[in-house]
Amino acid sequence: MRVALYYPWVYLRSGIERALIEIKRRSRHDIRIYTNHFDPDGTYPELAGMDVTELSRVSVERTYSAVTAAALSILHTRLDPAQHDAVLLCCDGLGPLLTISNRRKPVVNLCFTPLRATYDEVYRDRVLAGGGPARPVKRAAEAAFRLVDRMAWRNFDEVICIAETVRRRVADNRLFPESKIHLAYPGVEPRQAASGGEPEPMFLLPGRIMWTKNIELAIAGFRQFLSEAPPALQRFRLHIAGMVDAKSRPYFAQLRDLAGGEERITFETVVSDDRMRALYARAWAVLAPAFNEDFGLTPIEAMAHGRPVLACNRGGLRETVQDGVTGLLVEPDPAAFAAGLRRIAQDEALAQHLGAQGPARAAAFTWPRFVDTIDAVLDGVQRRSS
Template sequence: MSLKIALYYPYIHLRSGVERTILEVLKRSRHDWHVFTNLYEKDTTYPEFEDFKSRITEFKKISVERSYFNTLRSAWVIFNQKLPLEGFDALCVHNEGLGGLINFKNKDIAKISICYTPLKIIYDDVLRKDYVLKNLHKAPFYFLFYFLFKVIDKKAFELYDLCFCISKEVRDRILKNNLLPDYKLKVLNLGVDTMYFSGNTGYENYFFHPTRIKWWKNIELSIEAFNIAQMEHEGLRNFKLIIAGELYKTNNSYYEKLKKMAAANKNIIITINPSEKDILNLYKDCRAVLSTTLNEDFGLTVLEGLSFSKPVIAINNGGPKEIIKNGITGFLSSPDAREYASYMCKIAMDVELTMQMGSLGRKDIIKYNWSNFINYIDDFLENLSNKARKGMAKNLRL
């Protein structure tokens, strides 16, 4: 049974986990999906989207710049946007903040959400505290936005029939803030293409930090920790730290800050907007993969590193805590640079341990695959569509 499914996501403009998931759905689902968005930038997202350009409709453009004014203006556009949903069986909203506002003008259809996180700056306790401490001069504007958005967002969430959360961390944020009851939530982890992220791997003398260049990715930590590790252990003097990721124009000031931090150490390399081939090669031959986000929603780069048989060092919070077996497939660290550096040293000085961890990590993440994720979504949409036709959608349980 093939259904016609509308997919909404406000902006397809990066090579992030959301765009990767949407692309995998378009490639693998047995249903007929059509993507509605307010921003499609083919030159900065995955080039494979062009294979599906006939199934992408772009509405009034919105800004991805995160000032309060632009965020409110974008929210207003989404809130008032009516999608052409005649003939569609369901609407699937990919939500990481503002996406759920599309529900208000599109009520008469079965709706689900794939939630990567409710808006991080509001619902991620760790990020919120960090942001407020670093931006005390903006606190009055922040708290006004905070209380206004929470009221509206709760009403938007209540319009979903069901919500798939990409991690327990995301589910807990939704429950803690009373956005939806538990029976309307299911944890459904994203996948990784274990055939694509694999191959003959080496363990060369560099740490690889794949990331988007964005302030809440906390990239400063890998730079600080690497400097400490090199100063305290002579065996790391010939190691490099390679930070590689996507830089969007709204994050240029943060990039400049990172460049200044790294300038004193010629062994720290920051590569901006690398090709997919370059990313794969960096994964393939690194000693270990790094993740430094204070409270990661899930952690696709963690999965990709483990898929390449590499141990991963990540922060002991959020999604990585659900994926990594501490001391077995990688290390979970506090955000303290000295502790993080100690794990870098362990991996650098013990190749046998590195290879053992990598092998166990590869075996452990086989369960995270796109086929399981998309088949579950496909099956559920069929069930939802059948029940919606009978007027039973509100009685669904996961």
């Protein structure tokens, strides 16, 4: 079966780009990747050799004018129906608009999330409270998008969500019948994890450096931890490691200001896969402070390396991190985060126990299982269309 795998912008090192690689590598179908913005230097190097086809190019800026222009371009983008038997569309916002002009072949939605600025209440509240256009303008833009987006969602033959959190978001907003939604968790390859040696007194916060990751909470919690820690715990440091794309540079500057020159808070923004594995292997614990994560691969990667996870008790993080088993789930405020850090730092036996349960938990989330589910859904679509 020839499958057009579409995602509007392939330019970062995030979970979606990693999923594109794994689907292309592992699917039993003939996969060809299409996008409206391809930056081989900014994303994972593996994608450069996967014959990615760039269609009419759109901006990756997140201003209202740039997003509107991108949406209009996606609406009018046409894939040649003679070149594929089905479309597998990766959705994290604007992607469903592609279906308006591409309804001649079956379309499957691999949903990482519907547009968070519209359908995720926590994210939406932050957008409405932020800068940019006035609140009434934002609400008008949201209403217009909802109207068009709901039309687009009617064009999907099947929907696969990457987490129960995402499935609830889709169902609660009545975008697709809940009973018809498939679930496929992304994953890791535990056998590829670097063996955990002796951990260093280092809390690792891995992944893209962007505002949705709520990194300021980890910094505030760590600084409070230091202010209250006895001398024996003053040796701990916080290491934040991940890429910073152009639109996140102002946020990165804010984080550095929040760090306030504290030498025990360090940043690393050029991180290869090998380097990240080495950091996981050295970490005492891994932090996941995102305010309402859709799913999140980093906690699973941490568990695969046998490291405990300290995460916000919100969103998809609750689906992977088992409180008191593979890590700790805490409320999203600095005091709670500081208390969690202190508990893991001062009790080495606890940290070791939580970490030891991680590999078995991570083994429940694997790329082969993820791709097998997608292939099975595509098989069903093919049977019905033949």
